[in-house]
Amino acid sequence: MKLIILACLACVSLAAPQFPNPIAITRDDRIDNGDGSFSYAFEAENGIAAQATGVRGFQGQSNIEGSYRFPLNDGSGFVEVRYVADENGFRAESPFLPTPHPTPAHVIELLRIAEEQRAAGITFE
Template sequence: VSPLDEQGIFKFAFKTSNGINVQTAGSALETIGIFSYTSPEGVPIETRYIADELGFHVVGKHLPRPPPTPSYILRALEYIRTHNEDGSPKAPTL
């Protein structure tokens, strides 16, 4: 553990006897970190995160990802972008 420095930055890290590893650093406005462990199935798990004014964002290979957007949805969105509510094409913008 590192106490706040002159700029208000802290650092924190620890490792437990059962393999949990945590590292965090940041300030009151932004914090980044990594934690890792081995799942009960023996799979290594690593999670990285950042917490800032935009929220809490987490990344990890073990986290679910949304499926790709279907092509018919992409076509519908393109139609909405290029047409008026009455179905007429929008005038090109420069």
């Protein structure tokens, strides 16, 4: 019986959450003007950072412009993303964001042929 209790205590102690060293926040600035306009800046000691400013838009939304960054897993540098969110949607810019593959030449040719057929009144059912 003592062995079972000892085994249970060992399991409970091993299952306890293991927290790594906490990362200190080196900057945390926030301003909310209450009218849809705001700004914030956040930075941690490991290089993670985010900042944004927002102004009231014409349709009642907040138009936001900002950026965020975080370190690469291999420690070789940082990923930085700049963005705008407004009436025209969310647009992000970064060399690290994936881009669509270029359209193959044969697809461009097929699209050109289809456009010519539409212009000539050819339809398919």
